[in-house]
Amino acid sequence: MxxxxxxxxxxxxxxxxxxxxxxxxxxxxxxxxxxENTSGKTTLIQAFNWVLYGNAHFDTKDFLLNLxxxxxxxxxxxxxxxxxxxxxxxxxxxxxSREQLYDCVSYGEVKPRQSAVRIQYKSSDGQTGFIxxxxxxxxxxxxxPEDLSSYFFFDGERIGNLGRxxxxxxxxxxxxxxxxxxxxxxDNAINHLAGGYKNSVxxxxxxxxxxxxxxxxIRLKGELNAKREKLEGKKLSLEDVKKMIGYYTxxxxxxxxxxxxxxxxxxxxxKIEVNEAEIRRxxxxxxxxxxxxxxxxSSKAPFYFMQPLVKNAAHLLNDTKExxxxxxxxxxxxxxxxxxxxxxxxxxxxxxxxxxxHCLMDQKxxxxxxxxxxxxxxxxxxxxxxxxxSNETYETIEERYKDFRECxxxxxxxxxxxxxxxxxxxxxxDVGQTEQQVVQFKKKLEDAExxxxxxxxxxxxxxxECDHIDNQIRSLAFxxxxxxxxxxxxxxxxxxxxxxxxxxxxxxQEIRIKLEQRVNEIFTKMYHGKRKIVINEKYQYAVExxxxxxxxxxxxxxxxxxxxxxxxxxxxxxxxxxxxxxxSEDLDIxxxxxxxxxxxxxxxxxxxxxxxxxxxxxxxxxxxxxxVMHKDWMHASKVLDAxxxxxxxxxxxxxxxxxxxxxx
Amino acid sequence: MSSDLDHYKxxxxxxxxxxxxxxxxxxxxxxxxxxxxxxxxxxxxxxxKCY
Numbered sequence: 065m066x067x068x069x070x071x072x073x074x075x076x077x078x079x080x081x082x083x084x085x086x087x088x089x090x091x092x093x094x095x096x097x098x099x100e101n102t103s104g105k106t107t108l109i110q111a112f113n114w115v116l117y118g119n120a121h122f123d124t125k126d127f128l129l130n131l132x133x134x135x136x137x138x139x140x141x142x143x144x145x146x147x148x149x150x151x152x153x154x155x156x157x158x159x160x161s162r163e164q165l166y167d168c169v170s171y172g173e174v175k176p177r178q179s180a181v182r183i184q185y186k187s188s189d190g191q192t193g194f195i196x197x198x199x200x201x202x203x204x205x206x207x208x209p210e211d212l213s214s215y216f217f218f219d220g221e222r223i224g225n226l227g228r229x230x231x232x233x234x235x236x237x238x239x240x241x242x243x244x245x246x247x248x249x250x251d252n253a254i255n256h257l258a259g260g261y262k263n264s265v266x267x268x269x270x271x272x273x274x275x276x277x278x279x280x281x282i283r284l285k286g287e288l289n290a291k292r293e294k295l296e297g298k299k300l301s302l303e304d305v306k307k308m309i310g311y312y313t314x315x316x317x318x319x320x321x322x323x324x325x326x327x328x329x330x331x332x333x334x335k336i337e338v339n340e341a342e343i344r345r346x347x348x349x350x351x352x353x354x355x356x357x358x359x360x361x362s363s364k365a366p367f368y369f370m371q372p373l374v375k376n377a378a379h380l381l382n383d384t385k386e387x388x389x390x391x392x393x394x395x396x397x398x399x400x401x402x403x404x405x406x407x408x409x410x411x412x413x414x415x416x417x418x419x420x421x422h423c424l425m426d427q428k429x430x431x432x433x434x435x436x437x438x439x440x441x442x443x444x445x446x447x448x449x450x451x452x453x454s455n456e457t458y459e460t461i462e463e464r465y466k467d468f469r470e471c472x473x474x475x476x477x478x479x480x481x482x483x484x485x486x487x488x489x490x491x492x493x494d495v496g497q498t499e500q501q502v503v504q505f506k507k508k509l510e511d512a513e514x515x516x517x518x519x520x521x522x523x524x525x526x527x528x529e530c531d532h533i534d535n536q537i538r539s540l541a542f543x544x545x546x547x548x549x550x551x552x553x554x555x556x557x558x559x560x561x562x563x564x565x566x567x568x569x570x571x572x573q574e575i576r577i578k579l580e581q582r583v584n585e586i587f588t589k590m591y592h593g594k595r596k597i598v599i600n601e602k603y604q605y606a607v608e609x610x611x612x613x614x615x616x617x618x619x620x621x622x623x624x625x626x627x628x629x630x631x632x633x634x635x636x637x638x639x640x641x642x643x644x645x646x647x648s649e650d651l652d653i654x655x656x657x658x659x660x661x662x663x664x665x666x667x668x669x670x671x672x673x674x675x676x677x678x679x680x681x682x683x684x685x686x687x688x689x690x691x692v693m694h695k696d697w698m699h700a701s702k703v704l705d706a707x708x709x710x711x712x713x714x715x716x717x718x719x720x721x722x723x724x725x726x727x728x
Numbered sequence: 729m730s731s732d733l734d735h736y737k738x739x740x741x742x743x744x745x746x747x748x749x750x751x752x753x754x755x756x757x758x759x760x761x762x763x764x765x766x767x768x769x770x771x772x773x774x775x776x777k778c779y
Contacts, residue, residue: 205754249749256749256763263760265768552775553768559738560745560771 065153065207066687067659073146074130075114076107076122077722084108084724086659086689087709088152093682094707095689097724098697099714104722105691109217109663115147115162117210118179126176129166131720137168153207157186160204208658211248215642218635219663237579237603237634247575250568257561261292261530266561269554270534273541281540288533295526302519309512316505319498330495332485339478346471346478353468357461364457367450378447381440396431399424575641576601583637586684590629590676597630605630632665632677636684660685666696678703741774 066088072078086095099105107122114120120128127134128145137143148161164179183195183203195203208216242248257265275281323330367374403424406414414420542551580599587597599605607630639660660681666674678700682688688707692700701708711727745767752758758766 202754209754211753249746249753252753252763253745253749253767256760256767257745263764265764265771268764268768549772549775553771555733556738556741556771556775559733559735560742563738563742 065151065658067661067689068150068152068157070108070111070115071146071148071150072108072111074133074143075111075145075147076128076130077104077716077720078107078724079130079132079721082724084712085710085726086687088687089709090686092707092709093685093687094704095687095710095712096697096704096708097689097691097712097714098694098727099691099722100693100716102719103714103716105663105714106219107722108691109219109661111147112149112217112661113213114179115149115160115181116204116208116213118162118181127174128164129174129176132718134166134168134174137166137174139168139170141168142166143168151207155188158203158207159184212642215635215638216658217661218665237599237605237638242572247568247572250564250571254561254564254568257557257564261296266554266557269550269557270537273537273550274544274546275541278540278544281537284533284537284540288530288537291526291530291533295523295530298519298523298526302516302523305512305516305519309509309516312505312509312512316502316509319502319505322493322498323495323502326493326495326498329489329492330499332489333495336482336485339482343475343478346475350468350471350475353464353471357464357468360457360461360464364454364460368454368457371451371454374447374450378444381444391427391431394431396428399428399431573601576603579637579641582640583633586636586640586680587629587633590633590673590680597633605634629673629677632681635660635662636680639685658685659687659689661689663691664693664696665690666692666700671699674699675703682707737774741771744770 067086068088069086070084071081072083073081084095084097087093097105097108110120110122114128122128129143130145133143142165144163144165146161146163148159150157150159152158160181160183162179162181165177166174167177168174181200181204182197183200184192185195186192204210242251255264258267261267262271273281273285275285402408403414403416403421408414408420408424412420414424538551538554541547576599580597583599584596587595594610595607596610597605598608639658642658662681665681666677674696682704690700713725713727715723715725717723748763748766748770752763
């Protein structure tokens, strides 16, 4: 199938009639439509979905009429939305058009009618006509089956998801595998045959077993129903737990990615914490130094400052012999004795207050222990001692003060550094909080996994018990003639189900391996490196780096650019398989070309990868139609210009009006 | 399980069921309940033919 053109009439922001022509040339097979965000690129991809299948994934999916047109409608007036796509399939030209009328029922109230689709054809021999209304849907599905269409029309979000190896990406790949090989058909058949214990072919056969009049059967049936109810309840709980696990996992992965993207911020926050700890340590040290300084000053400073005075005094006293007024070998106690006796050695009477008394009291000042000479001697000794001890005082205080200043300066430095770092990380993610959230989600995930394991065990036990009762019912029930027919139907249903399940498992594995091969063929052409992609049975993929053991694979760097390349490799691989599948369904097997329509394919790729992807895409699909932003086109055009045939620009006139302009 | 099952008959039923599913995937005319009913009746009819 090749697209020739797309015509839009009043479809969303495309007011009036606007046409896009697509290149179908085998050499210059690229059509580019340039447009910034909100200019209407995604609307164009949705236009394909709507015209072919009547689907449109907008918030206002039921209202597609251009709002300016709708606003101008008067009561009783009608306007229409129309999209038409002209294409070539199997040597036949088709014009598929879908139209929807809108009626203005009152001022400001415009209501849509049911849309109608028709197909006009023109064969290679010039014959034209319209496809019968009843055959329209079948014809569209023959051209491009709806379940495969999403592998030919890619929007930017899906492109990103495929490469990110998250839940939505894996589901997308799993769906691709089912759709591509017709596993959807098998999957549906298996579900209808044995999907639920009530709502399935096997369930209905079991429920139709006649138990009337048989007490044992009635009892067993009752038991079985009760166990089945419990089992269904557990299965629902398991689904809920799986959803929670999915949610917790994706949140944890998202937050871990945030931490990874903000490693620099984390390091800076760590530095702040280290600095703050050091500041606290230095502040304590300053407090200790302060106490010691005060202590030293209190105890030693007076002697230090007294030093010059004491030194001079000691010198003076040392040189002077005049201070020795004392009577040799006489003590102050001798004077006391004489005063007490009342008579001096010379015979003079000593009475308290007389002259002799005063002379003796005066003399007492010059006798030990109060003799000036003694005091002077003591003073000279003390002065020597003070001098010695205060020699180190200055150095000690100086050292302590130096230490004090260093701590103060260091604290000031660290505070400045922290202020600078805080400014740097202002507005950025709070890494500490994010780390806490990761821990919380890990715990929730652990608990949910435990709950899941417990439910799985319970479900397993219940299923075994149900099977056991089931077998008892069967052996009792099928003794009766009435139930023998049902027994046979059940046996055939079981046989068919088991055969289909076996076939499904085998085919799914085959296609998954095939997909892995195709993806790697394309990946090696796009990626400058020696990595390869491996897909497991859960559709989780891993990008393996050569020469690394399993333990170190997860640590190898995985950039956004690698994710983008991986997305494109998957898209190309899936498109390849889808084409093969569609072609193989024709009796006359030939290789039908198919287009690849992509919205914002380069958003997350760097210049080198844009070039690689641009180089490979035109080779993967016969027709490439891209909706691209100007900034991305700058890099892609260097490679794609040689394959470019048509180029358009989306000109946003207003929020409700975009025009398509061809760039010559 | 009874050993009287005709595997050729079973293969035919598989083919018919898959054809039914393939058509319904395209046309989406029948919902799940209707499909289950149709398949059940198909098996009953085939089993009735020879037994």
